[in-house]
Amino acid sequence: MESANEIIRIEGLNKTFHTKDGDVVALDDIHLEIAQGEIFGIIGLSGAGKSTLVRCMNLLEQPTAGRVFFDGQELSELGRKELNEKRHSIGMIFQSFNLLMQRTALQNICFPLELVGTPKAEAKKRARELLALVNLEEKENSYPAQLSGGQKQRVAIARALATNPKVLLCDEATSALDPNTTRGVLALLKDINQKLGVTIVVITHEMSVIEEICSRVAILDHSHIVELGRVEDIFVKPQSQIARHLLFPAGKKKFKFGSGGRCLRIVFDGLSSYEPVLSSMVLECGYPVNILFADTRDIDGKAMGQIVVELPDEEKAVHRMYAYLNTQGIRFEEVKDL
Amino acid sequence: MKPELLQLILPSTWESLYMTLISAALAYIAGLPLGILLVVTDKNGIRPLPTLNAVLGTLVNLLRSVPFLILFIALRYVTSAIVGKAYGARAVIVALFVAAAPFIARMVESSLKEVDPGVIEASQSMGANTMQIICKVLLPEARASLLVGAAISITTILGYSAMAGIVGGGGLGAVAINYGYYRNETAMMWIMIVILVAIVQVFQEVGLYLSRMVDKRIR
Known part of the structure; x- marks a missing residue:
């Protein structure tokens, strides 16, 4: 009661x-x-x-x-x-x-x-x-x-x-x-x-x-x-x-994650996904990334989704990318094992 | 066909049908509730009562394991107490009832156990009580299988009734045994066999037909 x-x-x-x-x-x-x-x-x-x-x-x-x-x-x-x-x-x-x-x-x-x-x-x-x-x-x-x-x-x-x-x-x-x-x-x-x-x-x-x-x-x-x-x-x-396991269904885990490389999970929370975030990030930082997993969908009328990319080896590049995503107010996290 | 022959065949056919159908009806009055009880009180049933279930199960097994002829003889004093004599069609009905009721209980039990447990669970989730589940779910959902079971039960009872001919029961079995065995009139025996086979076929086919008619699962 x-x-x-x-x-x-x-x-x-x-x-x-x-x-x-x-x-x-x-x-x-x-x-x-x-x-x-x-x-x-x-x-x-x-x-x-x-x-x-x-x-x-x-x-x-x-x-x-x-x-x-x-x-x-x-x-x-x-x-x-x-x-x-x-x-x-x-x-x-x-x-x-x-x-x-x-x-x-x-x-x-x-x-x-x-x-x-x-x-x-x-x-x-x-x-x-x-x-x-x-x-x-x-x-x-x-x-x-x-x-x-x-x-x-x-x-x-x-x-x-x-x-x-x-x-x-x-x-x-x-x-x-x-x-x-x-x-x-x-x-x-x-x-x-x-x-x-x-x-x-x-x-x-x-x-x-x-x-x-x-x-x-x-x-x-x-x-x-x-x-x-x-x-x-x-x-x-x-x-x-x-929760991670449920978010990344095992069947979609086709790629073996990089040669010890780090991965970044970028989350679209319904505000940013219509903007070309990933392309902009790559252009801005000047380093290519490898897309390992991507999944976006319409939830409650908002675009929600996530993209997992393999980060470049250079620490400098990683820092730049983090900085870029931070300035754009995009949520992300580094992931090791899904 | 000679009229004497017809006079022999018609009453004995009637007698066989009479014994079979009356005892089947009586046996269903006892066997159907017994079969329902066996399902409902099972440990996975809708009202588990393990002790009652074990007692009923044992009773059914005991009665089922006595061969019909022996049961008929063993029951002769009970039979004469009930119907006044230990031979003839009415005496056979008593023994048939005792033999068929547990058989029918098992037939009913196996039919009801075919009902999808998910459907029973769904009806429980809707707040159905035990009686409602029996009357509105178990019996209607199992009706096709119950009808097949009824056809099998009736033909089995017919077979038992013919067997009783050897110990003074009436009907086609008695004629077949008296003429075919004691008098060695083989032709007469074969006529009776043909009639018995025909009756079994009719019950079997009618049962299967009705079962298909009422079964809405196949379309």
């Missing part, structure tokens, strides 16, 4: 799985607050515990220790029936969509309404509204088997929204989709967040998903939160090894 607008609060959460090969700690000492109306990202590599964390938010997974508050109410204090009622205000979507295969799109969206005893006609009307919201009016009588991955996820989103939840939990919701479809689904989530004010929690292993829609992010590594903050800040100045 400390902060009026927080919808989810997690205190000292621990989840340990007891397996026959011994105990496995999936989450340890997790503290987290998610504000009403934000899009909060949780990113980590597979096995980091992120899916377990999101399942603790609606108690699909029982925490071993710690407390989970939803809308000021501690969830583990609730009885089975009260918990089920609470869950009507926590929507969830999944990587594998998890639609009822023997129901049409419309019937799938009616499902959560049936659970709360909404009259049939009313449920149908609401389901049609939701189908319109996710742009699938013409698919109301299609079965999941007849829908594409993106369409299935849209139906799942509509279904999750049927009972007007306050929060929508997205567990790797775009991981099974191709990049174009992913963009469409993310745009839809953003739209829902803005139109309906639904708080969205996004679990992903892809930094691009976080950059695209999240305002804040927690980076999860080996059962711990290693970084937490605004996406822009973490993007511009990642503190942890894992």
